[in-house]
Amino acid sequence: MQIADQIPYKKDGELVLLDHIPKTAKRLLDLGTGDGRLIKLLRTNLSSLQExxxxxxxxxxxxxxxxxFKNDYSVKIMAHDLSYPLPKDxxxxxAVVSGFAIHHLTHERKRALYREIFDMVKPGGIFCNYDHVASSTPRLHQQFLAKTTVKKEDKxxxxxxxxxxxxxxxEIGFTDVDCYWKWLEYALMIGVKPGDIMT
Ligand SMILES: C[S@@+](CC[C@H](N)C(=O)[O-])C[C@H]1O[C@@H](n2cnc3c(N)ncnc32)[C@H](O)[C@@H]1O
Structure with a gap:
């Protein structure tokens, strides 16, 4: 079992993410893909995905x-540091997705990245950021630490x-923006780019 699978409720959030990706989505971008976990989940469950x-x-x-993905030519894995602007080409x-990566960026960079993502989502497409977020209160943060294997802060x-x-x-222009799923410090934040909404 992967470490990610031992994190309580993590899979639940991923299933909600999967549920909101349009069933007609063809092109997917995963930011901070890791071992390709989210791409694997979406490739397995979304027959429409072509790339x-x-x-x-x-x-x-x-x-x-x-x-x-060495035998899967529809998946391209690229080196890129999200601290810098997304590749232009x-x-x-x-659909643009991200799992537990964007919280490593400074707040200023997070905001700039969200603007770049808006430009890279097709009209009617979706952005899903499933990430580690700050607790609202110190007590909730202690609760999070107590209930997870995360016992001390990752610097x-x-x-x-x-x-x-x-x-x-x-503010950037996404619509239907909400937190679609949350458990303590794990949150799935979604925005849809205005246009003919994909289903
Ligand atoms: C906790 S892992 C999550 C991996 C995968 N998205 C998942 O959901 O299982 C976080 C990933 O973000 C990547 N990451 C962290 N900072 C990054 C940065 N500045 N640019 C690109 N990737 C980054 C790490 O290398 C790591 O693979």
């Missing part, structure tokens, strides 16, 4: 993802609450 691109900065994770996507975490991030998504 997926996964970005990550870690050579170890890139190797794992590339190895897993990737085109637009029906690279730059946690931000959902309210601020959802407001940014609205």
């Amino acid at each position: 997926a691109v996964g970005l990550d900065v870690s050579p170890t994770m890139l190797n794992m993802a590339r190895d897993y 990737l085109g637009q996507f029906d 690279s975490n730059k946690l931000l609450n959902t309210e601020v991030q959802l407001e940014w998504l609205r």
